[in-house]
Each structure stands twice: as structure tokens, then as C-alpha cells.
Amino acid sequence: MKQIATIYGINGPIVYVKGKTTFQMSEMVYVGNSKLVGEIISLNNDMTTIQVYEETSGMKPGEPVYSTGEQMSVKLGPGILNNIFDGIERPLKTIEEQVGQYITKTVQVEPLDTERKWPVHVTVQVGQEVMGGTIIAEVQETKTIVHKSMIPPHIEGKVVEVVPDGEYTITEPIVKVKQLDDTIIDIPLAQKWPIRIPRPVRRRHEGSVPLITGQRIIDTLFPITKGGTAAIPGGFGTGKTMMQHQIAKYSDADIIVYIGCGERGNEMTEVLEDFSELEDPKSGNSLMERTVLIANTSNMPVAAREASIYTGITLAEYYRDMGYDVAIMADSTSRWAEALRELSGRLEEMPAEEGFPAYLASRLATFYERAGLMQNLNETEGSVSVIGAVSPQGGDFSEPVTQNTKRFVRCFWGLDRGLANERHYPAVSWLNSYSLYVDDLSPWYRDHVSPDFINNRRQIMEILHQESSLMDIVKLIGSDVLPDDQKLTIEIARVIRLGYLQQDAFHQEDTNVPLAKQAKMMEVILHLYRQCRELISMGMPMSLLLESPIFSKIVTIKYDVRNDQLELLDQYIEEIDQFYNHIMATNA
Known part of the structure; x- marks a missing residue:
């Protein structure tokens, strides 16, 4: 220097x-x-x-x-997980130990602990040909994750020396590699990588496996693949952060990278406290054992906010190269875009719509296009899924950040203020949201969940859209004038909304629901719909059907049937058949 x-x-x-x-x-x-x-x-x-x-x-x-x-680079090596960094990979815990709760301008700390010794198992031998991505050592980074240190990209040669298994720091050489030009280079556990350059891969695959989140409205109606992209736009108080928390806690990703970009400091404190206390459903250990937090809160320097999402996605790509499935939660990209706007103004650049720079779209594309399911240089497969929250002012989805984000994501989970006011969470609007991954995932759902899963999903969506059209009529002239088959549609839609789409994050059985239960719940609801529709076609009035408590009972399935007792759902199908037979017998 x-x-x-x-x-x-x-x-x-x-x-x-x-x-x-x-x-x-x-x-x-x-x-x-x-x-x-x-x-x-x-x-x-x-x-x-x-x-x-x-x-x-x-x-x-x-x-x-x-x-x-x-x-501008980040250091990649053991010690990233179970840690919290600022936007340029400075560990906040270490800074607090040195200077207290506030970051001072003169503080200079190493991103990763260079003195800690890690138990290293070397996985290469002298004489072995290696190249970028070759795994040279394994380290038990946390109780949950094995860290696989790799040859940095663009290095190729033959191993001429290895250390015996033992304890080493991240800066000590683990292997020596003789490159093609006969120069010998030391390879430690840690390496550096520029944050604005995607890490190289062998090839990109089409996503064909869902990222299972445990949230019914996502997994069933608007699924995302591993390696997919999604946006969660919504106004203040509609549940963007809570929704990302739920996905981070319960999705089947191996690693979680949570980027708090311009959010309030108390929200990041809550994330850190919650994740530390929450038990990982996969391993039983703390969720932080497979999580890294990037915190650039609203009172931190604005320029570091712009860099934070690149820092986060570079860390995610590094673990992807080890063969892990990584999920990124960016909360929120609107605050990141506001940082772009402020810096652009300082640079006296020509503003575009609403003062954002003209390159807003290309910067968003650069971020989201680093997601994907990849075949890595070392022939393993890993994925980076990106889920970005968007905070449009006043909940206006026509503003530039939301509109440009829609161009580059294939899932759009639009949050609705009306649903949030009704305490219907997740407040994802089934009318304004979409997923372009449904066709890609249809074979997987058919083979691994149920042959009827996609068809049942389609019927659920049709009922919800029919209800929306009918409610316009009801608001004008009331529901009494509707024929009984349309009254049934409205009632079944109510069962779907309350019993299926609405989910209680604080209920032990309802906070995280396996796909098998989701599929069976759909079958029960649609079986009730088909049986009632047949009764109405035979002249039975809807008022007679509503006298039965069966509709309310189906709504409470999500609470009454434990996630590991799915066989009990068959009893509900039998009870619906008994209800059908009873109506037929008493009105014969």
C-alpha cells in the first residue's frame, strides 16, 4: 500500500x-x-x-x-457462518469488542479471524492435478456445515506439497501448487474475490427442483425453484420482513445469507436475536450455524449500502461452489436503489424516472442474474436463490424499482395492504402475484408429491379468481341474488383463504407445513367442493349445506392435524362423504 x-x-x-x-x-x-x-x-x-x-x-x-x-474484494474462508458483517465485510462483533457499539472511522479489522486454528482434513495428494474449484481441504466450520476450501479460480497445476491433517489458521499454506508456468504458489484455507465479478461456473442448469419454504401460498400457488429469483413488494407493515424470516427459517436451503440493506437497526437486532435462539429444524442446532448476516442499517454510510448486496451474493456464490444450496434474503432492494440514487446525485449524473439513475435496471439485472442452479468448476452442483424485498413508497407497484425488478425475476409475491389490515398473513395477493416456474416444476411435483398436485393447484386458483369476479357483483346487489352454484364458489373460496392460504407464524403446526400435508389439504378442500357441487346440481339449496359444520371444520385442519399425522386427513374425506350421504338420505 x-x-x-x-x-x-x-x-x-x-x-x-x-x-x-x-x-x-x-x-x-x-x-x-x-x-x-x-x-x-x-x-x-x-x-x-x-x-x-x-x-x-x-x-x-x-x-x-x-x-x-x-x-474491492471480500475474504472467503472458514469463519463466515455464524457471523454478522457490515456492507464491506467488517465483522460487527469484533468491532464492538474494539470500539463499542458505534463504528468509528479509524477502526480497521480483519474480515475473518486470522489467529483461530481450524481442524483441517486435507483432501488432495502430492502429484495430483488440480484446477480452479478443486477442493483441497475440509473444515467443520459449524456443527451443521462442513467448509470445503478450494483452489481459487484461474489457478491450475500440480500439487507438490501438502500439510498433514491438523489445526491451521486461514492464512497458513495448506498445499503448494506448481502452476503451468513452473511457478509455485501457496494455497491457504482463505481466498479473496472481487464482489462485482460473478464467480465462474462450468454451466448453468434450468431449475427443476422447488425451494420448499413451508409456506403454503408459496409452495403451492407461486413456487420458486432452487436457483430462482423472487420479489416481495409491499408497503410498510404488509409483512415483507416477516415473510423473509419465515423463508430463511424453514426453507430447505443449506445456507442462508440475510442482507439487511438500509433497514432499521432494531429489525436487524431482532433477526440476530431470533436466529440465534431458533432451533434449526434440519439439525436441531442454532439457525445461525448455517446463516451469515450482512447488516447495513439506515444509519450506516450510504455507499456501503450499495456494496452490501454484492458482498452478500459473493459469499453465497462461494458456498454454492462447495455444492450447497444457498438462499439470499435481500431486505430491501428499494433502500439499495435509494443509495444508488443518492450517489448518482452526488456525481451530478442525469436522473431518470423519479430521480433514480438511468442504469437502475442494469444494476438490478446484474444482481438478480447471479442467481441460478450451477454446475461448478469442481463438477458439484449448487444453487443461489435470490429473494428480494421491495418497499415501494405508498405501496405503489408502478414505481421504478418494482417495475424494473419484475423484468428480472420469475416470481412476484405482491403483498396486499387490505389483506394485511385484515390480519391475513402471509398477505400475498393471489390475484396480483405469479410464478413462471410452475411449468418447470410440474414434473417434480407429479413424481415426488402427488400426480394431481398441479391440477389441484389450478382448480384452487380458478376458484379464487371466480370468487373475485363474483364479489364485484355481491358488492353491487348482494349475495342473495346469486345462484347456489356461485354461492358455493364463494363459500369454498372462503375455506381456501382462511383454511389454506392464511398461515399462523406463531402456531407450532401451522408455521411450517410439509408439502405432503399441503397436497392432502388441497385434496380435502376440493373433495368437499366436488361433493357439494354435485348436491347442488341435484337441487339441494346452499342454505341447507351451510347448516352443517363441515365447512368450519375443514378450515381448522391446519391446526387440528399435526404435520406428522397426515393419515388423519383421510378421516376428513370420509366425514365429507358421510355429510354427502346424510344430505342425500334426508332429502330423498
Whole structure:
């Protein structure tokens, strides 16, 4: 690290250096006497522009700028999981130990603990040909996850020396590799990677396996694949954060990367406390054992907010390369877009719609397109699924961030203010939401859940859309004028809404529902619909059917039948048949 230039001008987090320099585009630099972390974002013969990721108050023209010769990167190695970082991968726990609850400008800490010794099992031998992605060692990073240290991409050669199994730090050489040009390079447990460059893969696969979340409205109506992308737009108080918490807790992803981008500090505190206390349903250990948190709260420097999602997705790609399925929760991309807008204004760029920069769409695409189900360089398969919350002002889905996000995601889980006000959670609107993965997942649902799963889903959606049309009539002239078959549609839709789509996050059986139970619940509801429809076709009035408690009983299936007692659902089908036979017998 050496001084190359001095500061010419300062505009918030934007710093200018006058004259020609030897800086490189996207190079990480240290700015000022306090050596604040920055990144080169613009270069020409006359002026260099630096984006600083820390508070620049008190900085003056004439202070030095130091070159590192490296791009803005994160360190990848054991110690990432069960940790909480800021937007540029500084561990907040370590910072708190050094300077207290508030990050000071002069604090400089290593991203990962360089003194801790990890138990290492070496998986390569002397003489073995290796290349980028080859797994050289395994470390039990947490009780839940085995960390697989790899040869960095773009390195290829032959192993000439290995250490015996034992305890080593992340900086000690584990193997020595003789490259094709005969140079010998040391490979430790940790490596660096630029956050704005996707990690290379062998090939991208089409998603064909669902990311099972345990949330019925997602898994059944609007599913997402492993390696898929989804957006959760909604106004304040509609449940975006809670929905992401539920997916993070109960989805069948191996690793969770939770990015708190511009959210309130108390929300991130709640996430950290909840995840630490929550038992992982997979292993019985703490959920933090397979989680990493990126926290860039609303009171932190705005420039680091812009970098935080790239930091998070780079960590996710690293674990994907080990063969894990990773799910990213970005909360929220609107705050990230607002950081883009503020920085763009500081740079005096021409604004586009609502003041956002003209490159908003391309930046969103760059983020979401790093998701996918991949065949890695080491022939393993892993995935990165990206679920981004969007916070449109006033719940207006026509604003630029929501509209541009829709262009790049294949799942849209739109949250409805009316449902939230009715305490119907998850408040996902079945009329405004969609999933383009349904056709891709149909073979999987048919082979692994039920041959009738997709057809039952289609019928559920048809009933809900029919109810929406009928309710427009009911609001005008009342329900009494409707024929009985339409009254039945409204009643069954009520059963679907209350008994199936509405889910209680605080109920032991209802907070996380396996797919097998979801499929069986659909069968019970649709069996009731078919039997009642047949009765009505034979002239039985809807008022007679409503005298039975069967409709209310089906609504409470989600509470009354435990997730491990699915055989009890067959009794409900028998009870519906008894109800049908009773009506037929008493009205013969």
C-alpha cells in the first residue's frame, strides 16, 4: 500500500482526485489520514472519482489516497457462518469488542479471524492435478456445515506439497501448487474475490427442483425453484420482513445469507436475536450455524449500502461452489436503489424516472442474474436463490424499482395492504402475484408429491379468481341474488383463504407445513367442493349445506392435524362423504 495521490474535493461519500494517476477502475483504495475504505468508480486524464464506504466528515483536501492494487474484494474462508458483517465485510462483533457499539472511522479489522486454528482434513495428494474449484481441504466450520476450501479460480497445476491433517489458521499454506508456468504458489484455507465479478461456473442448469419454504401460498400457488429469483413488494407493515424470516427459517436451503440493506437497526437486532435462539429444524442446532448476516442499517454510510448486496451474493456464490444450496434474503432492494440514487446525485449524473439513475435496471439485472442452479468448476452442483424485498413508497407497484425488478425475476409475491389490515398473513395477493416456474416444476411435483398436485393447484386458483369476479357483483346487489352454484364458489373460496392460504407464524403446526400435508389439504378442500357441487346440481339449496359444520371444520385442519399425522386427513374425506350421504338420505 503506497500513497499515489491527494484529495482534491469531497462531496459526501464521493471524493475527487485531480490529475492523472495510476489507479485502476474498481480498485480498492484507502482515503485520507484515517484510511477510509473506498473504491475507484470513474477515471479519466483529469479526474479520479472515489466512492468511500465510510463517513467522510472531518476529511480535508490535501489528505493522502493510498493504492492497494486490488479490486474491492471480500475474504472467503472458514469463519463466515455464524457471523454478522457490515456492507464491506467488517465483522460487527469484533468491532464492538474494539470500539463499542458505534463504528468509528479509524477502526480497521480483519474480515475473518486470522489467529483461530481450524481442524483441517486435507483432501488432495502430492502429484495430483488440480484446477480452479478443486477442493483441497475440509473444515467443520459449524456443527451443521462442513467448509470445503478450494483452489481459487484461474489457478491450475500440480500439487507438490501438502500439510498433514491438523489445526491451521486461514492464512497458513495448506498445499503448494506448481502452476503451468513452473511457478509455485501457496494455497491457504482463505481466498479473496472481487464482489462485482460473478464467480465462474462450468454451466448453468434450468431449475427443476422447488425451494420448499413451508409456506403454503408459496409452495403451492407461486413456487420458486432452487436457483430462482423472487420479489416481495409491499408497503410498510404488509409483512415483507416477516415473510423473509419465515423463508430463511424453514426453507430447505443449506445456507442462508440475510442482507439487511438500509433497514432499521432494531429489525436487524431482532433477526440476530431470533436466529440465534431458533432451533434449526434440519439439525436441531442454532439457525445461525448455517446463516451469515450482512447488516447495513439506515444509519450506516450510504455507499456501503450499495456494496452490501454484492458482498452478500459473493459469499453465497462461494458456498454454492462447495455444492450447497444457498438462499439470499435481500431486505430491501428499494433502500439499495435509494443509495444508488443518492450517489448518482452526488456525481451530478442525469436522473431518470423519479430521480433514480438511468442504469437502475442494469444494476438490478446484474444482481438478480447471479442467481441460478450451477454446475461448478469442481463438477458439484449448487444453487443461489435470490429473494428480494421491495418497499415501494405508498405501496405503489408502478414505481421504478418494482417495475424494473419484475423484468428480472420469475416470481412476484405482491403483498396486499387490505389483506394485511385484515390480519391475513402471509398477505400475498393471489390475484396480483405469479410464478413462471410452475411449468418447470410440474414434473417434480407429479413424481415426488402427488400426480394431481398441479391440477389441484389450478382448480384452487380458478376458484379464487371466480370468487373475485363474483364479489364485484355481491358488492353491487348482494349475495342473495346469486345462484347456489356461485354461492358455493364463494363459500369454498372462503375455506381456501382462511383454511389454506392464511398461515399462523406463531402456531407450532401451522408455521411450517410439509408439502405432503399441503397436497392432502388441497385434496380435502376440493373433495368437499366436488361433493357439494354435485348436491347442488341435484337441487339441494346452499342454505341447507351451510347448516352443517363441515365447512368450519375443514378450515381448522391446519391446526387440528399435526404435520406428522397426515393419515388423519383421510378421516376428513370420509366425514365429507358421510355429510354427502346424510344430505342425500334426508332429502330423498
